[in-house]
Amino acid sequence: MTLPHPDTDQITLPNVLAALGDDTRLAIIGCLARTDPLEGLVCGQFCGLTSKTNLTYHVAKLREAGVVKVRPEGTKRRVTLRREDLDRRFPGFLDTVIATAVELPQVEATLRQLHEETA
Amino acid sequence: MTLPHPDTDQITLPNVLAALGDDTRLAIIGCLARTDPLEGLVCGQFCGLTSKTNLTYHVAKLREAGVVKVRPEGTKRRVTLRREDLDRRFPGFLDTVIATAVELPQVEATLRQLHEETA
DNA sequence: GTCCTTGTTCAAAATTCATTGGACAATTGA
């Protein structure tokens, strides 16, 4: 089962801005920006941010806006940033957002948690 | 009576994104981006977008987020983009937003209306 | 097969946001 994603040229700025104008979702982006772009993260790794159910909701918002790609892997969902697509559509935009998003306290906390679990 | 504006370093990305993630407010930004940066526009000139009361609400949102400056001029309110402040805080961000915002249909319509009135 | 993990779905509740209308304040101009 593949999830619906907008084509590159169907990504609109109002949608992207609305998707990013939320603390939880901005934190998700910040986390993704600080991990291997190809690897991404699976939903469960954001559990420090909010509940499982709520993550489903927020990740779907980001996916529908065209900000992230969600690829099923068994029972997991691998989430990656659509960097190239966003760069082509709104050159420079993602970089400036990321530059600030990576420093959000929620992002620090979530990533620290992940590191501890890995160790 | 001067209206409260956040200092440059108090402008936060979550607030700015939330402020811009709305069609009416994005249209206001688009209109401002296509007018003399020093002149700006007065609230009434956005009346094509929505009601007078509603404009007060949206312009206040933009002001509180640090996106625009609102300067009283008699009974009018002159609205200008805080270009330098936003550029210093999030380099490149405003440019990419504007590049898309200026082409919104609502912006075209509103500016056409203004031109007709002037003529 | 049976558990465990991961995430979804659904309906409900809570919260936030956007919009409206009426009354009003401030300034300008006649």
Add this chain to the structure above:
DNA sequence: TCAATTGTCCAATGAATTTTGAACAAGGAC
């Protein structure tokens, strides 16, 4: 002073968003 212009304030409504919990599905490990 009087009227017109411009915009604010307030309370209420409507709409959209976010959050929650319980039940469920799909896949992996055993």
